[in-house]
Amino acid sequence: MTPCAAQRAPRRTSGSTPRAVGILLGFVLDRLVGDPRRFHPVAGFGTVAARAERAWYADDRARGVLHTVTLVGGAVVLGAAAERVVPGRAGRMLLTAAATWAVLGGRSLEREALAVHAHLAADDLPAAREQVTRLVGRDTAALDASEVTRAVVESVAENTSDAVVAPLVWGAIGGVPGLLGYRAANTLDAMVGHHNERYERFGWASARLDDLLNLPGSRLSGVLATAAAPSGAGAAVRAWRRDAAWHPSPNAGVVGATFAGALGVRLGGTNTYYGTRVEHRAVMGDGRATEPADIPRSTRLARRVGIGAALVAAAYVASGRIRWPSRRSR
Template structure:
């Protein structure tokens, strides 16, 4: 196996065992740099937003390329790849947050569940009932399994450490400035579009893996049907795929009306035609997410090994 493949698998295992670093997280450090850069050159136009995106994502790619090039030999390259993979993946922490909300729901503490849910979503949680809290968690698990697990592994397989760091930089910028509001509609345009583009392969692989790792053949058929029928109606070209396939696989109904801070209301298309979500669906969603993540790690490692073989022959 190639050092890249070994590093991707090792980094995935580290994420499952340890989760995100509790202090001095590299992604948080990047966010601080991005915030200071925004303060320095923000302007309400797309050109400045392109500058912001190209500079920060390009800088992350260059840093990753330098780290990979300076690694003295295959073992060091595998270790660098493992460290980078661990730093950019977020599957274990996503699972912990989802199950923390579930624990509050399981004891009947709805106010605590609503408060903990704010760690996962940007919507207003104050008036949500247990079913709506559960829906928000399942939707977040689905979307972030693609964004924070599968897509980084795809780009790590294709581009090594530069691919890992560049993808995470783009995804972080989208979370910071890729919003439809007065401040970021133009400045955040480039970050949002780049994130959509980079997530296309990961979301499709996530959908395929959600179908392949469904708990039964009937669930797999429902997941595939929900993808074909419902995904395109979602406002995101990527989140629609994973939310639809998770809904079909789990036999639940996702989507509907979401209320955000500032009294903004969004009516999203319904994904799947199962039952309304309930707290018991949260552990089922995290189990499906884990299966999808394992499938992505294996697929990424195989792809990296295949690329290594191709390069050796050429």
């Protein structure tokens, strides 16, 4: 190769390969192991967040902004510091793999969904109703088998985006700080981002930040769900274009609609939550009502979406961090 040709060749930054490989390793580890039963890092963050809430809670947005910025910012700073001090390329790869595994929840989501399916397959509806409370916050006491199934499929769709695709996106964009910052924001939304008397103002910042951070992940999830179910691709696209905007969440609507179209079922409808809150959500998809066999179908689709997201994230890191020499250096 001539000197001029060498100058024209692209140069990859030193951190791209460890990050790409680390993301893939972390994804594989989640698929093989799932969440740890004890001492989960996300649970530890939740404990810290709960203590912080007790210390500075007030019924106003300013305190909620302080809560969100401090905890999410702290997670980002922690990730950046860890990346800075870890030794060598192998160290960065292992750190990225560990962080990716810690923030992903795909395998555990699949286990919970299939546990509900096992109860339904055994005609044990009361046990299925109890099991599904681990996935959704609805009042499940009066749900029939179809409604239990719908709750599971909707949870699989939404959490595939929130707990698999979106973390991979932010890991590709921001490395370990992106992974930890995203998971911190998502965890805070689950803790305080609710429309109720206590959190309407205090949880506003956490809910809005989570919506913002999930925008790219939900769109990628929709694309991958469409691509992963070729026989239902047209229905998935139609449901996305027609139904997604009617969902109260700018992100859950996208993944719910595309999963409904890809699986050939109807999602959405009336949800009753503990207390007196009832939500009437738009129906998504043109298919039939859900039935128990749709649960393993949804987890298989979610698995394909997760694999696609991991490959996209790694490819983005590997190809998107190329620096071309400036004209002055030629």
